[in-house]
Amino acid sequence: MSRRDDIIDHHIMHPLEDSEAAVEKALFSMRLPVILLCLLATVFLGWKATQMDVDASFEKMIPANHPYIANFLEHRKDLTGLGNSLRIAVETTEGDIFTAEFQEKLKQISDEVFFINGIDRSGLKSIWSPNVRWTEVTEEGFVGGTVIPKTWDGSESSLQQLRTNVLKSGTIGSLVANDMKSAMILAPLYSVDPQTGLPIDYQKLSRNIEHLVRDKYQTDTIKIHVTGFAKVVGDLIEGAVQVAIFFIVALGITLVLLYLYSRCWRSTLIPLLCSVVAVIWQQGLLQSLGFGLDPYSMLVPFLVFAIAVSHGVQVVNRIAQETGAGQDKVTAARLAFRALYIPGFIALFSDGLGFVTLMIIDIAVIQDLAISASVGVATIVLTNLVLLPVLLSYSGVNGKTEPEEKPGQQNDKAWSLLARFTEPKAASIAILLAVGAFALGSYYSQNLKIGDLDAGAPELRADSRYNKDNAFITENYSTSTDVFVVMAKTADAQCVSYETLASIERFQWHMESAPGVQSVVSMVDVAKRGIVGMNEGSLKWATLLPNQYVLNAATSGKHVPPGMINSACNLVPVVIFLDDHKAETLTGVVAFAKDYIQQNPDTAVEFKLAAGNAGVEAATNMVIESAQYEMLAWVYGVVSLLCFVTFRSWRTVVCIIAPLALTSVLCQALMTMLGIGVKVATLPVIALGVGIGVDYGIYIYSRLESFLKQGFNLNQAYYLTLKSTGKAVAFTGLTLGIGVATWAWSPIKFQADMGILLTFMFVWNMLGALILLPALARLLLKKQSRTRNDKTSHNTRALV
Structure with a gap:
């Protein structure tokens, strides 16, 4: 075994302050009550989560x-059909609309739509509705009537009269297609169900359109086309099943990779169990607070799961190290809790505050997303920083999470290579490359567009x-x-x-x-x-x-x-x-x-x-355009302030925040290159990425600082950090990146876009924490620390 490995064996654990030990003693003195209390909370909140309803409304999507x-809401009652409405086009593939068979179908469909709950019947328009009329001037003055003749009987003369009335009605191009091969039904919607007083259930409305109209009347010769906000939301909600499938796929990928990492079923299943419990608690708490599930917050449970896994891996990794150093399972769990609960709590608190900053955006659906993510982070504090070490104190963890590494082996070479970024030459190169990437990303992100960049509903695939x-x-x-x-x-x-x-x-x-x-x-x-x-x-x-x-x-x-x-x-x-x-x-x-x-x-x-x-x-685009940089300023300001209060050093803040800022700029450049606009679905991504990415920096820097305080020079301290916390960060970043990368195949385009962007941010935040953070630490360490480090630099190079 090398001298460097001796250092790892003898210095992997450092005594912690008495205050940290006091919290640990209080928790582990009542392990069984903690587990029982969490079990009861899981059962209750799981039951509440099953009662969560879909909560999507037109008003929540607008500022x-x-x-x-x-102005729109003030005059909404006077704007018949110009607000939230459905447009249903009934097309014939044989001839034109002036046949008895087609008109009978159109009448049946118009009547069917008229009676669907949520439709504003007074404003419904079609050539079969009495509020659509034709007019002309004769020698006797103005004459007119309904488009459908009062003498309608489907005969040839009635059809001819209908054709004449349509030409006189001015509806060609609006209620009748320009080629006269289809006719439109315009159905304005209520925002609140007049019967129940509750918001319109768009999922139910969309299903009614499908079952009562499309499935019932569409044939080989009759095609039905439906557009409108309610239909978009309905299709997105129906896609929730596929979102759940991708969640299960991500869970399976994480399970496999975590087992390959730990080679222990206990340290694989228990962290995943606690992460799933965090999601259950989040959903149950949201339902108890009166929140529902909308299409844009459907992805938040996976983000909560991802953050929980990230912290859970750190706990498992630390317990495995203590177990490998000879500690029994209870002591290993207690020491791991002592070492991680403060940096873990700080990281999660930073996550929560970062998500809360989304509240400044005056769009209800984004504010709900901010609350949802913040509640999820709060649950992780209990499930993965408290419950997880307690459970592992009973089950134990395999201390041999990886084969013993000899000098020159692959993993040893990887850690040694990364540790070189604390040396002046490699650090300078890394910083120069980061500055160049930041400049390039800033240049490309200047062309970042606000709003939709595609026709139709960009939340869905072009071929949907x-x-x-x-x-x-x-x-x-x-x-x-x-x-x-x-x-x-x-x-x-x-x-x-x-x-x-x-x-x-x-x-x-x-x-x-x-x-x-x-x-x-x-x-x-x-x-x-x-x-x-x-x-x-x-x-x-x-x-x-x-x-x-x-x-x-x-x-x-x-x-x-x-x-x-x-x-x-x-x-x-x-x-x-x-x-x-x-x-x-x-x-x-x-x-x-x-x-x-x-x-x-x-x-x-x-x-x-x-x-x-x-x-x-x-109006929504204007709000997003004005809020995006304000939101980023708040996110980075809050996280930076928290890091400064924690570490009491502006140098530390720069080391942790600079990699995140680089990732944010590069993410904006990537959005520009991929043609993804900043809109309701994508605006929160950068804030969510910052919230998750700051965890990496806090864990790495807190561990690095602890080794520096023990007297190691920067290169040694960072090598030791990589061997412990660093490998967990690398594993987490890659695992979560692979998990969300599967979203790229989702039929819901905004989920695919979020998957691409989150994969990019997970991986780049991980690389920034492993490469740029130590390089910045080399540049920004205090002079006295640099002097101390330089005294042992010769030995450091020898160890590397």
Whole structure:
């Protein structure tokens, strides 16, 4: 055995302070009550976890306090069909929609949708609904009626009349496809179930659409396409089963790798058991606090499991070392607890505070995620820092976790190679490479986009059924699924005055030239169509006339589509249909609208942004853009402050935080390269990565510091750290990275994106802690420490 291995054998444990010993004695004096109490808590919280409901709502996905959203919510009742709604396109693959068979199917589907719980029946539109009408002007004046003839009987004459009515109704491109091979059902949704007073259950609503509409009516000749926020959420919730499968796969991978690492079933199963218990407690506590499970917090249980495994490996590793040094299983567990509970608690406290900083983002679903992750971290303190060592004090751990290493063997060479990063030359190279990587990452991350970068629902794969449905509607209808609404507010009863309509017309003309805009519709179009009708259909009259009597006649009667004005006649929605809801499209549309409003102040009309799904997303992007760097500042500020209070050295803070900062910048660059935008699903990833990565640095530095205090020089101390804590960090980083890497094959795209990003952060945080941290320690150690280290540098090189 080498001299260096003698050092490891004789100095692997150092006496700890009396305060740490007191906590350890108190805990291990009541081991059995602790286990029984944890068992009871697991049974109770496990029962509570089984009662957790899915809690996904449109309101939780939006920044409720943003001015745009405040405007939307203020006038929500007046914006029929322009908020949260479903669009159901019924397509025929044989001929067009003007057949008795197709119309009978469309009627049945319209009736079926009408009675689905959660649908706002007063606002439902289809060519079969009585609020969709046709109008024309005859010698006797305006005439009109419902699109479906009152004499409908499915005969050829009825079908011909239907075709004529459709052409007169102005619904082609909105409720009837441009090629007349499909028809649309627009179904606005309630936010709260009027029968129960509870939020709409999107999972149940989505299932009803599938079972009562798609499964029931879709055939070889009838195809049904459904889009809308509720359907996206429903599909994501249905994908929860697959999320659970990936969780089980990750659990299996961790089980195998942990056994290969420890070669002991006791030290494999018990840490995994405690990590699963942490997840059970988390879910049970959340249900007790009134929280549910939404599509974006479904992945938090795995993150809790990952953090728990990380700390559990440290405990197992330390107990194995003590057992290998000759301690009995109880003493080994007590000594391991003494050594790890302070750095472990600090690391978990840092995790929790890092997650809490997500609360500054004014989006309820992210705030719920922050609470969920923080509660999970709190449970880990009890399950993996308290319960785990107590259980292992009964079962014991195989002390021979790895074969005895001779000088020159592979593992010895690996530790020796990593230990060289404490030497001046290797440390300088590592720091220069890190600075270069930071600069390169900063350059590429400048192009990081906010919001969605793909059409359709980017949370789902491009070839998912939802995105195929969305593509069908976009290609076949003039009114796209991406709607941006500007609300024109006037004085009461002035919504159709000439001044109001003229102002709206100028704004509408301006917005029609904005990049990404397909078309713009408002009450102006209704007025012009009415004026044309009153003048024998001559398109020469397609203009606003400064005659209020004419305007009143043109905008009165049943031929005005619902939702174009409100009952108080003080709000006119300007509906802007977009090519897509990509971040750059929304940014351009908002800039166009704001530019016009600022340069054309109007006392008669106040243009208020914004409603519609695209308007809501534009507001969400703004909140995320302003909050992302504020969030990072808080995350790093809180974690840095905690590290400083713990270690009382700014040098230590730099050593721990700098590798995390490098990983964050490189993660942003990776997002840019992969075309992943910063949005609700991806914004928390960097904060979560920092929270998990700081554990590595705290464990390594606390162990390194303990060896330095014993008189070892930096190179020796770091080699000893690698042989103990370092190998556990390396194992944890690789294991968790492999576990989440399997998410890349998930059919849910945002899970796949999170898997790629978390894998990157797990591995790079691990490498940063093992390589960059010691290099920074070499650079930043206090002068007196450097002097002491230099006295033994010759012996260090000999040992390496």
